[in-house]
Amino acid sequence: MGCGTSISTEPQGRAMETEEASSPATPSPALTMKAAILIQGWYRRYMARLEMRRRYTWSIFQSIEYAGEQDQLQLSSFFSFMLDNFTHLNGSGPDLISQLLDPVVDPWLGRETCYELIPVAESYSGPRISFPLSVSHTNSLVNAFKEHQTLHARYALQLLWETKKLLKQMPNIVHMSTSYAKEITICGDLHGHLDDLLLIFYKNGLPSAETPYVFNGDFVDRGKQSTEVVLILFAYLLLYPNHMHLNRGNHEDHIMNLRYGFTKEVMQKYKTHGREILQLFQDVFSLLPIATVIDSKVLIVHGGISDQTDLDFLNSIERQKVKSALRLPRRSLEEPDVSRPYKQTHGPRPGSSHSRRQRPGAQTKRKRHRGLSRQDSGSSSSSSSSSSSSSLCSSRTPSCLSPRPCSSPPPPTVPFSVDGLQVPFLDSLASLPPPSPPRVEREWKQMVDVLWSDPKPQDGCTPNTFRGGGCYYGPDVTQRLLRHHGYQLLIRSHECKQEGYEICHGGNVITIFSASNYYEEGSNRGAYVKLGQDLLPRFYQYQVSRTTRKLTLTQRVRAAEGSALRALQEKLFSHRSELLTGFLPFDHNNTGFVSVSEWAQVLETVLRLDLPWRTLRPHLARLAPDGSVEYLSCFDYMGPGLHLPQVTPNLAETLVRYRTDLELIFNIIDKDHSGLISLDEFRHTWRLFSGHLGVALDDGAIDALARSIDFNKDGSIDFTEFLEAFRVVHKLDKDH
Amino acid sequence: MLFPSALGPEILVTGVHKRINDAFQVFDHDLNKTVDVREIGAIVRSLGCFPTEAELLDIIDEVEEPNGFICFERFLPTMSKILMENKFRPIPEDTLLKAFEVLDQQKKGHLEPNELTEYMRQGDEPFTQLEMEEMLSSAVEPDSNLIYYKDFVNMMVLDGER
Numbered sequence: 001m002g003c004g005t006s007i008s009t010e011p012q013g014r015a016m017e018t019e020e021a022s023s024p025a026t027p028s029p030a031l032t033m034k035a036a037i038l039i040q041g042w043y044r045r046y047m048a049r050l051e052m053r054r055r056y057t058w059s060i061f062q063s064i065e066y067a068g069e070q071d072q073l074q075l076s077s078f079f080s081f082m083l084d085n086f087t088h089l090n091g092s093g094p095d096l097i098s099q100l101l102d103p104v105v106d107p108w109l110g111r112e113t114c115y116e117l118i119p120v121a122e123s124y125s126g127p128r129i130s131f132p133l134s135v136s137h138t139n140s141l142v143n144a145f146k147e148h149q150t151l152h153a154r155y156a157l158q159l160l161w162e163t164k165k166l167l168k169q170m171p172n173i174v175h176m177s178t179s180y181a182k183e184i185t186i187c188g189d190l191h192g193h194l195d196d197l198l199l200i201f202y203k204n205g206l207p208s209a210e211t212p213y214v215f216n217g218d219f220v221d222r223g224k225q226s227t228e229v230v231l232i233l234f235a236y237l238l239l240y241p242n243h244m245h246l247n248r249g250n251h252e253d254h255i256m257n258l259r260y261g262f263t264k265e266v267m268q269k270y271k272t273h274g275r276e277i278l279q280l281f282q283d284v285f286s287l288l289p290i291a292t293v294i295d296s297k298v299l300i301v302h303g304g305i306s307d308q309t310d311l312d313f314l315n316s317i318e319r320q321k322v323k324s325a326l327r328l329p330r331r332s333l334e335e336p337d338v339s340r341p342y343k344q345t346h347g348p349r350p351g352s353s354h355s356r357r358q359r360p361g362a363q364t365k366r367k368r369h370r371g372l373s374r375q376d377s378g379s380s381s382s383s384s385s386s387s388s389s390s391s392l393c394s395s396r397t398p399s400c401l402s403p404r405p406c407s408s409p410p411p412p413t414v415p416f417s418v419d420g421l422q423v424p425f426l427d428s429l430a431s432l433p434p435p436s437p438p439r440v441e442r443e444w445k446q447m448v449d450v451l452w453s454d455p456k457p458q459d460g461c462t463p464n465t466f467r468g469g470g471c472y473y474g475p476d477v478t479q480r481l482l483r484h485h486g487y488q489l490l491i492r493s494h495e496c497k498q499e500g501y502e503i504c505h506g507g508n509v510i511t512i513f514s515a516s517n518y519y520e521e522g523s524n525r526g527a528y529v530k531l532g533q534d535l536l537p538r539f540y541q542y543q544v545s546r547t548t549r550k551l552t553l554t555q556r557v558r559a560a561e562g563s564a565l566r567a568l569q570e571k572l573f574s575h576r577s578e579l580l581t582g583f584l585p586f587d588h589n590n591t592g593f594v595s596v597s598e599w600a601q602v603l604e605t606v607l608r609l610d611l612p613w614r615t616l617r618p619h620l621a622r623l624a625p626d627g628s629v630e631y632l633s634c635f636d637y638m639g640p641g642l643h644l645p646q647v648t649p650n651l652a653e654t655l656v657r658y659r660t661d662l663e664l665i666f667n668i669i670d671k672d673h674s675g676l677i678s679l680d681e682f683r684h685t686w687r688l689f690s691g692h693l694g695v696a697l698d699d700g701a702i703d704a705l706a707r708s709i710d711f712n713k714d715g716s717i718d719f720t721e722f723l724e725a726f727r728v729v730h731k732l733d734k735d736h
Numbered sequence: 737m738l739f740p741s742a743l744g745p746e747i748l749v750t751g752v753h754k755r756i757n758d759a760f761q762v763f764d765h766d767l768n769k770t771v772d773v774r775e776i777g778a779i780v781r782s783l784g785c786f787p788t789e790a791e792l793l794d795i796i797d798e799v800e801e802p803n804g805f806i807c808f809e810r811f812l813p814t815m816s817k818i819l820m821e822n823k824f825r826p827i828p829e830d831t832l833l834k835a836f837e838v839l840d841q842q843k844k845g846h847l848e849p850n851e852l853t854e855y856m857r858q859g860d861e862p863f864t865q866l867e868m869e870e871m872l873s874s875a876v877e878p879d880s881n882l883i884y885y886k887d888f889v890n891m892m893v894l895d896g897e898r
Contacts, residue, residue, distance in 0.1 A: 027838045035835035036855040040863060041786045042827050043871055046892055048781030055762050457768075552874045554892075597754055614758040627751075 054557045056612055058498065060564040061519035063609040064571065065496075115157035118273065129155050131162055133239045141235050142201070145194060145228040153273035156231065160280040163234040166241060167287035173315045174245055176212070176294045181243070183530040183538075184294060186214045188493030188501075188512035189249065192223025192261070195544040196516055196526050197232065203542060204528065207236040207244045214292050216493045216512065217249020217302035217451070221260035223515065227269055234284070248288035248319075249302040250451040250469075250494065254278065255324040286320040290450055297535055299487050303494045304453035304509070306471040307461035309446065309481060317443040325448045325469060454495060455509050475505040482508060489537075491529065500527025500541045516543040520563045522556030565619050571607055572620065572634050576653045578606045583631050592632055599629040676716040679707070756815045759783050760808055769808040773800055776811075783815070785824035789861040829893050836885035846882040 027035070120128070127144040129137040129151075141151065151159075178184055185204055190197055205211040215233055220226035236244045250256065257263045257278075266281070267274040291314070292300040299311075452470025456462075459474040478490055491510045495502075496518045502511045516526035527541045572579065582602035586594045594602070599621065600613035617623075622633040683703065759782050763775040771779065776799075777792050787795065795818070799810045818824065839855050840847055849872055856863040856871065863871070874892075875883045 026841055031838055032855070033858060035838035037859045037861075038827060038832070038835045039839075040856060040859060040861065041788070042832055043892075044777075044867075045781040045784075045786040047867070047870065048778040051778050052759070052762050052782040059762070553870055554874045596751065600754075612758040612761050614754055615762065 050554060050557055052615070053561050056615060057557065057561045057564040058519070058523070059611055060568050060609075060616075061523065061560075062496070063611060064564075064567055065519075114276075115154050115161065118152075118154040118157070120152050120154050124152055126150060126152055127155070128152075129159065129235075131158065131238075133162075133235060135239065138206075138232070138235050138239055141232055142198070142206075145225070145232065146198065150227075150269050151231055153270050153277060156227075156270070156277055157273065157280060159231060159234055159238070160277065160284055162238055164280065164284050164287060166238060167284065167289075168320075170287075170289050171315060172289055172317065172319050173291045173293060173311065174289045175296070176214070176245060176292060178295055178531065178533045178535070181210055181212050183532045184212050184214060185528055185530050186216060186300060186491055186512060187514040187528045188216050188526075189218035189496070189515050189518075190215070190223070190229050191218055191251070191515045191518065192220055192226030192229055192265070193515040193517075193526075193544070194223070194225035194228050194232075196514055196542070197229055199526075199542050199544055200514065200528055203540065204530075207240055209240065209243050212240075212243035212245075214245045214247065214294075214300055216292075216300055216491070217247045217288075218251045218493065219246075219249070220262040221251040221257060222518075223261075224265065226262045226265055230281075245292050246288055247292055247300060247302055248285065248290055248451065250325060252285035252288055253324045254282040254285065257281075282323060283320070286323045288319075290314060290319060290447065293487075294531060295533075295535060296485075297487055298489045298491060298531065299482070299485070300491045301450045302492060303449070303451045303470055304455055304490070304492045305473055305477060305481055306449035306453055307473065307477050307480075309449055311481075311485060313442075314446050314450065317446070319447070321440075322444055322447045325444075325451060452494070455492075455504050455511070457504070475508065478505045478508045488535065491537075496524055497527075498524050500525040501529060501539050510537060520560040521545075523560045565616075568609075568611075568616070569620065569634075571609070572603075574653055575606055576635055579603070579631075579634070582606045587631075592630060593624055593628040594631055595628055596623075599631055602631075676718055678716050682717050752816050752819050753812060755783065756812055756819070757808070760811065764808075770801075770805040773804050773806055776806055780815070780818070780824075783819065785818055786827075787824045791824065829889065832889050832893070833886065836889065840885065845886070846880075846884045848882060849876055852883055 126149045127137070127140040129141065144151070176184060185200075187200060201207075207213045213236075219230045219233055223229070233244075233246055237246055251260065251262075254263070262281075263278060266278050270277050290301065291311070294300070449470050452464060453473055454464060454470070455478070456472040456474055459476040461474065461477050462472045464470045464472050482488060482490065488508075489510065490505075490508060491512060493512055493514075495511055495513065496515070497511055497513050500513055500516065503509070504511070510529060512527060512529050513524070514526045514528055516524060518524055522543075525541045525543045527539050530538045530540065532538075579602060582605060583594055583598075586598040586602070596614060596617060599617070603613050604610070617629070620634055622630045622636075624630055759779050760769075760771060762782075763771045763779055765771075773796055776796055777789075780787060780792065780795065795814060796806070798814050799806050801807055801810075836847070837843075839851070852872070852875065853868055856868055872883075875885075875888045877884055877887075
């Protein structure tokens with residue numbers, strides 16, 4: 001085969017005649033060719049490995065993300081429980097938890113003109129807006145946010161009030177037409193990535209009558225500029241109500257916001273008025289429309305559909321009643337404890353065909369409330385086909401699990417009173433209100449399905465146990481729904497995609513995701529899709545880059561991989577005791593070694609992350625010379641930052657694992673945002689939380705810990721310091 | 737890297753199977769034990785074997801299903817054989833370095849981008865434009881616009897052999 005280059009065509013002889021006394025003879029063409037081929041082969045192998053690393057990095061991020069979302073249910077059920085049973089944490093009036101979870105509208109706040117009473121200092125250099133908004137206002141907002149300025153609370157509140165008024169007039173399903181403008185642009189999740197939003201506006205144009213937009217939910221949480229993103233979107237909504245459309249996402253939900261960063265961001269940016277602003281956001285979020293339809297042909301919703309989705313019904317409900325997907329309208333219902341008796345009579349689902357992600361909900365490994373009269377979590381839902389005990393996929397939402405509604409009465413062990421169920425908790429009985437009527441439930445389920453579901457390749461519809469809410473819907477489900485309404489396309493978001501978008505279900509479903517670098521710098525592109533009158537999708541991709549120099553593929557993969565592996569190592573660390581317990585059956589003589597297969601098996605079972613463990617093993621644990629895994633080396637990589645006295649490994653691990661949750665709770669308790677909470681509050685909260693988790697921790701250890709953290713002995717704890725102590729530190733880091 | 741034979745042949749085989757399963761899993765998007773035929777190259781190479789394109793096509797011929805997918809049941813025995821027989825062995829680092837030295841005819845210690853490009857476009861399976869761009873983006877030192885191949889090899893080996 002000819003090679004077509006000058007080097008190799010030189011005959012052997014001429015090459016040898018070259019006068020290079022000091023250096024060896026020029027290599028023969030054959031040798032050169034061999035060398036070139038060798039390098040080619042080696043490089044290709046390297047790229048294959050790189051590709052593999054990129055993919056498992058992606059898997060790690062995605063599994064941890066979704067596992068985190070399941071944990072969210074735990075937290076929200078804890079909050080609900082606290083709310084139901086301990087509304088006054090320190091006995092002096094309603095606390096922030098009540099405010100945030102079940103707000104009583106402050107009469108002052110209830111009046112629209114409340115914001116007028118907030119003075120704006122002369123020295124305020126941020127944007128000033130007035131209503132009705134004009135283009136100059138939106139321009140000044142965009143420019144100000146680019147410069148990292150914060151919109152004054154007064155204007156923020158006013159903006160939110162105006163948005164609330166506008167949204168109230170809108171239906172649940174909004175219709176658009178391509179006959180007004182050339183093309184409609186549809187964007188997916190932004191998650192507080194202001195840079196991506198600005199990049200979209202730069203590439204595609206600011207919203208206007210000529211450039212209409214649909215933003216498909218998840219504007220907030222995770223990213224650091226959620227406030228700016230959502231305020232800009234609302235401002236444009238007010239400016240161009242007919243050409244700017246916003247769909248609600250599963251993160252437009254105040255309970256999700258508590259955990260995933262939006263609440264914290266608002267509190268940090270708006271110290272004094274944070275609570276009021278959050279309250280309004282809660283209202284506004286629940287008023288966001290659920291779906292947009294273009295030309296009666298294209299359906300746009302955040303998550304997707306289920307086999308029970310009924311768009312006509314959906315259009316008729318009062319959407320603002322569903323404040324959060326994580327709390328049923330009658331809040332006691334999602335108590336896993338309440339649903340459990342029902343769940344057991346329900347039994348495993350017949351013939352569950354979900355071959356995709358046979359991952360039972362994390363609930364099975366979570367401990368339950370102490371003292372509640374029921375069996376341990378271990379006995380039920382051990383198989384993936386059992387009805388999930390998650391609050392979203394509970395037996396209260398039967399259509400997700402099976403066609404027949406749950407109608408069996410609770411078993412006799414749980415005493416039933418006229419007011420509802422009486423369940424013992426710790427030392428007393430707590431009374432829970434009776435179940436809510438079926439219609440309310442049905443409304444809630446329809447909403448949750450639309451906001452939380454994910455498409456899957458196989459036919460059918462199964463509960464989304466990975467996320468803990470909504471369903472997995474197959475191509476047949478999509479086909480049926482589209483056909484029923486005469487639609488031709490479903491555009492949704494909700495899942496991060498490498499290229500910013502993905503097409504599935506034979507072209508019937510498009511996923512569009514607009515937050516680039518979602519998991520990590522370089523992890524993925526963002527994209528938006530445009531539809532013209534032909535309704536043929538055109539995709540536009542982009543990627544925000546923090547560095548001016550373009551990173552090579554290797555560098556990007558390496559950075560992302562490093563980050564993913566640390567997250568994974570942290571997971572291992574924070575599940576240390578469970579893992580050690582898991583290794584025990586395979587290591588009777590306590591040698592500290594198990595085979596690679598056993599190691600992988602234990603990790604998979606305990607962590608419930610479906611990852612290629614053997615491939616990851618070199619990053620996580622050492623091998624002995626005989627090829628077995630030295631499993632204790634899994635935990636070598638890190639430990640808690642400070643060395644606090646009297647901290648047992650068990651406690652350290654728990655604190656690490658629940659650090660985010662604890663931070664959340666502390667932030668809530670800390671009403672005046674001082675960063676300090678009293679010892680009593682700390683102890684009380686910890687007891688509640690650990691009781692809820694079923695973690696067996698000695699009260700004495702906690703007390704000792706509390707006292708030791710109170711460094712200046714004034715009866716209060718700087719919880720930021722405390723949490724920092726339990727931030728997992730990678731021992732190999734130089735800058736810890 | 738195969739498991740030492742001290743473990744015994746049974747475990748050896750099982751270990752190999754598990755490794756193949758792991759590699760396969762990474763590319764099995766729908767979690768239904770099949771992968772797209774286009775991924776096979778990546779999977780085989782990630783297991784430490786690097787066949788030529790022609791050899792790869794032979795492998796594909798053996799295992800491909802009519803619908804353009806490859807299912808695990810058929811892939812496993814074929815791949816196991818390849819691994820057990822140590823076919824398509826990887827290249828040791830010093831051999832790699834020598835190869836670059838051969839290409840560096842003037843013994844400069846570096847290569848120009850267009851030199852490397854010419855070489856990589858040779859042979860039965862020349863680099864595609866995309867492959868070339870990717871290689872250059874990691875190999876070329878941006879300030880000098882030269883490829884210091886010793887550093888390049890060092891970096892890649894460190895990175896890739898984990």
